[in-house]
Amino acid sequence: MFGVSAIHGFTLPFYHFSRSYFFKSCESYRFVLKHYNTVFKDNSMGKIFCFCGECELTVASDSALGSYLCGCQDCRQAAQWAEFKGGQKAKILQKDIYVLSDIIDVKGLQHMKAYLLRAGGLSTRVYCNLCYSILGIDFPAYNDTRFMFLEGHCITDLDISMNPVLAINMVDFPKGKTPDLPQGIKIVSSIHDPDKSWTQLPKVKRIRETFPSNRGKRFSQLLNEIGPPKILELEPGLMPK
Numbered sequence: 045m046f047g048v049s050a051i052h053g054f055t056l057p058f059y060h061f062s063r064s065y066f067f068k069s070c071e072s073y074r075f076v077l078k079h080y081n082t083v084f085k086d087n088s089m090g091k092i093f094c095f096c097g098e099c100e101l102t103v104a105s106d107s108a109l110g111s112y113l114c115g116c117q118d119c120r121q122a123a124q125w126a127e128f129k130g131g132q133k134a135k136i137l138q139k140d141i142y143v144l145s146d147i148i149d150v151k152g153l154q155h156m157k158a159y160l161l162r163a164g165g166l167s168t169r170v171y172c173n174l175c176y177s178i179l180g181i182d183f184p185a186y187n188d189t190r191f192m193f194l195e196g197h198c199i200t201d202l203d204i205s206m207n208p209v210l211a212i213n214m215v216d217f218p219k220g221k222t223p224d225l226p227q228g229i230k231i232v233s234s235i236h237d238p239d240k241s242w243t244q245l246p247k248v249k250r251i252r253e254t255f256p257s258n259r260g261k262r263f264s265q266l267l268n269e270i271g272p273p274k275i276l277e278l279e280p281g282l283m284p285k
């Protein structure tokens with residue numbers, strides 16, 4: 045409110061000084077009000093929507109933490125299953141985008157459904173059961189401080205413009221195909237590689253070590269509200285059918 049009250053504070057004395065100036069000041073006041081949202085808006089929120097518009101997550105941040113390109117077969121299969129069910133087209137290489145687990149509002153909970161690719165699957169993925177957008181994904185290593193979504197499988201107004209910091213799990217990338225990787229990107233064959241030096245990259249540390257403000261709920265709480273995940277029994281790496 046600082047912007048508006050400051051302007052308001054100096055319009056009133058000018059009324060006694062000059063009537064025309066007062067009206068000019070009113071003009072300025074209206075101008076400021078009109079642009080108030082652009083200049084002073086709360087930049088601490090962002091939204092993740094599904095493509096049909098029924099589901100929406102509001103998070104307590106206007107920017108993603110960062111992103112990886114992920115060659116793993118499970119990210120790819122989850123995207124292929126979305127496409128198979130009528131959702132967005134699956135890419136071969138997914139861009140995994142990480143967001144703080146700090147959800148301040150949920151719309152369309154009744155249309156959200158959690159899925160595991162198979163029994164024992166570690167990633168729990170929340171889809172819109174109407175349009176098969178993927179709204180968020182949990183994985184134990186995220187420690188419930190962050191969750192992930194796949195570029196192109198939901199709509200967001202979060203800033204996701206940062207370059208991916210790694211190409212990870214490239215051991216799973218289909219043989220005989222060449223991944224389209226940004227020049228110079230660090231390639232990690234598998235998160236299980238003994239060499240963990242990638243975890244010390246500042247942009248990776250930012251993803252892994254930023255903690256939520258606790259203004260909102262964690263992704264685990266959303267999963268509790270959605271209910272137990274459905275198990276899809278998809279064979280690893282096979283196209284869903």
Ligand SMILES: [Zn+2]
Nearest residue numbers: 094096172175
């Ligand atoms: Zn939807």
Ligand SMILES: [Zn+2]
Nearest residue numbers: 114115116119
């Ligand atoms: Zn993956």
